[in-house]
Amino acid sequence: MSEQHLNDGGDENCDEQRPKHKLSDQKRVTDLQLATSPNNNTNNNTNYHLSIMHCVSSPPSSISFNRITHSLRPPKQITTIQCVATTNPPLTSSGGIGKSRADWQSSCAILASKVESQQQNTDKSTDADQITVVNGHTSLDLVPINKLPKPLTISDLSPSPSHGSTLRVAYQGVPGAYSEAAAGKAYPNCDAIPCDQFEVAFQAVELWIADRAVLPVENSLGGSIHRNYDLLLRHRLHIVGEVQLPVHHCLLALPGVRKEYLNRVISHPQALAQCELTLTKLGLNITREAVDDTAGAAEFVAANNLRDTAAIASARAAELYGLEILADGIQDDSSNVTRFVMLAREPIIPRVDIPFKTSIVFAHEQGTSVLFKVLSAFAFRNISLTKIESRPHRNRPIRLVGDENVGTAKHFEYLFYVDFDASMADVRAQNALAEVQEFTSFLRVLGSYPMDMTPWSPSQ
Numbered sequence: 239m240s241e242q243h244l245n246d247g248g249d250e251n252c253d254e255q256r257p258k259h260k261l262s263d264q265k266r267v268t269d270l271q272l273a274t275s276p277n278n279n280t281n282n283n284t285n286y287h288l289s290i291m292h293c294v295s296s297p298p299s300s301i302s303f304n305r306i307t308h309s310l311r312p313p314k315q316i317t318t319i320q321c322v323a324t325t326n327p328p329l330t331s332s333g334g335i336g337k338s339r340a341d342w343q344s345s346c347a348i349l350a351s352k353v354e355s356q357q358q359n360t361d362k363s364t365d366a367d368q369i370t371v372v373n374g375h376t377s378l379d380l381v382p383i384n385k386l387p388k389p390l391t392i393s394d395l396s397p398s399p400s401h402g403s404t405l406r407v408a409y410q411g412v413p414g415a416y417s418e419a420a421a422g423k424a425y426p427n428c429d430a431i432p433c434d435q436f437e438v439a440f441q442a443v444e445l446w447i448a449d450r451a452v453l454p455v456e457n458s459l460g461g462s463i464h465r466n467y468d469l470l471l472r473h474r475l476h477i478v479g480e481v482q483l484p485v486h487h488c489l490l491a492l493p494g495v496r497k498e499y500l501n502r503v504i505s506h507p508q509a510l511a512q513c514e515l516t517l518t519k520l521g522l523n524i525t526r527e528a529v530d531d532t533a534g535a536a537e538f539v540a541a542n543n544l545r546d547t548a549a550i551a552s553a554r555a556a557e558l559y560g561l562e563i564l565a566d567g568i569q570d571d572s573s574n575v576t577r578f579v580m581l582a583r584e585p586i587i588p589r590v591d592i593p594f595k596t597s598i599v600f601a602h603e604q605g606t607s608v609l610f611k612v613l614s615a616f617a618f619r620n621i622s623l624t625k626i627e628s629r630p631h632r633n634r635p636i637r638l639v640g641d642e643n644v645g646t647a648k649h650f651e652y653l654f655y656v657d658f659d660a661s662m663a664d665v666r667a668q669n670a671l672a673e674v675q676e677f678t679s680f681l682r683v684l685g686s687y688p689m690d691m692t693p694w695s696p697s698q
């Protein structure tokens with residue numbers, strides 16, 4: 239049986255500087271791929287299984303197709319596609335995705351589509367099964383009639399896992415990454431699922447492989463993690479919480495290696511940025527190289543027995559990958575903290591009895607020039623903003639402003655991400671957003687969620 243893998247779209251617009259190393263790691267979820275294979279039917283009416291991309295999340299028993307693609311040679315005359323959902327829900331009772339690619343694929347492969355020749359269809363298909371192929375059978379948007387989404391019940395909105403007892407939480411990186419620690423802080427005793435990219439963590443939740451994702455959005459020294467701001471907009475997940483993690487970096491190397499032997503230090507770009515001054519103070523004016531995550535850097539040094547390379551990572555990563563700590567607490571500021579958001583398929587119900595924060599994103603037709611008017615809706619109601627971030631408006635990146643005599647100016651267009659200090663259950667927030675909506679051409683509430691109020695000390 240031949241097997242063909244199709245990539246899940248990827249992110250052609252990725253603006254993040256890609257790390258130089260692609261660390262090999264069988265344990266991580268690497269991409270969202272589904273197997274494509276001919277159905278071994280012995281008769282002449284060849285059947286083909288299609289790869290399904292972007293199975294949109296909804297309760298496991300109801301599945302909708304966002305996009306289906308296929309590459310088919312025979313049979314040439316295809317007029318009908320029959321969509322078949324397997325009886326297995328995306329979440330397995332074994333509780334947790336297996337570690338191999340095969341396990342990942344079988345977890346993903348919740349759907350199979352069968353294309354049959356016209357002749358075979360006329361024999362077997364019922365009207366309800368038949369769905370007309372669109373655009374010369376290269377893509378289609380379908381919701382099988384017998385698989386329409388079920389209405390949400392109150393239990394769907396509950397923050398508890400919808401299966402078994404262990405909450406499965408996707409994070410970017412490998413074990414020992416700060417994101418894994420953040421997942422554990424957000425959801426103690428969770429089953430943390432490593433993913434090799436932020437986008438994979440988003441998709442793991444959308445595909446019911448994970449129940450939550452915990453992803454970094456900003457660091458007190460390095461600033462915003464722009465990639466996740468962009469992904470928040472491109473995916474339909476909701477922010478249901480935040481967690482702030484003190485980040486305590488160590489310089490790690492193979493046992494016996496001294497600082498003088500080093501000519502390279504590798505880590506996540508944020509970690510390199512957070513330790514820049516300290517590395518210089520330590521006399522380490524050596525090459526810095528960015529990799530996918532801090533613990534992945536430690537693993538890379540250990541796996542390749544690199545005696546000239548150090549990694550910046552956590553003490554736990556040193557322990558996991560058998561490295562020694564050459565220097566401890568090398569972040570440029572002792573109160574180095576990274577803020578992570580917790581993401582889920584459903585929003586939580588906002589409350590007013592505990593401190594809540596709300597995150598929104600909006601765009602304005604006249605761009606930045608009237609931003610102050612939008613923000614005054616919050617000022618007028620005494621609602622404090624805790625964060626504001628602007629990102630390029632990719633659907634409309636440039637606005638031309640012309641004056642015949644002077645020429646044409648190009649203004650860049652932005653999306654504005656704002657966090658404010660109020661719950662969506664608070665009437666002040668509702669009124670502020672009603673006003674903001676009047677000004678804006680686009681507005682989305684990313685989530686209303688409890689603030690992380692846990693006591694924190696830099697040395698934690």
Ligand SMILES: O=C(O)C(=O)C[C@]1(C(=O)O)C=C[C@@H](O)C=C1
Pocket residue numbers: 410411414415416417418454457463485506508509530531532533576
């Ligand atoms: O590389 C890791 O360990 C991560 O969890 C990622 C990350 C980040 O993206 O900012 C998280 C916290 C630290 O700020 C450094 C890196």
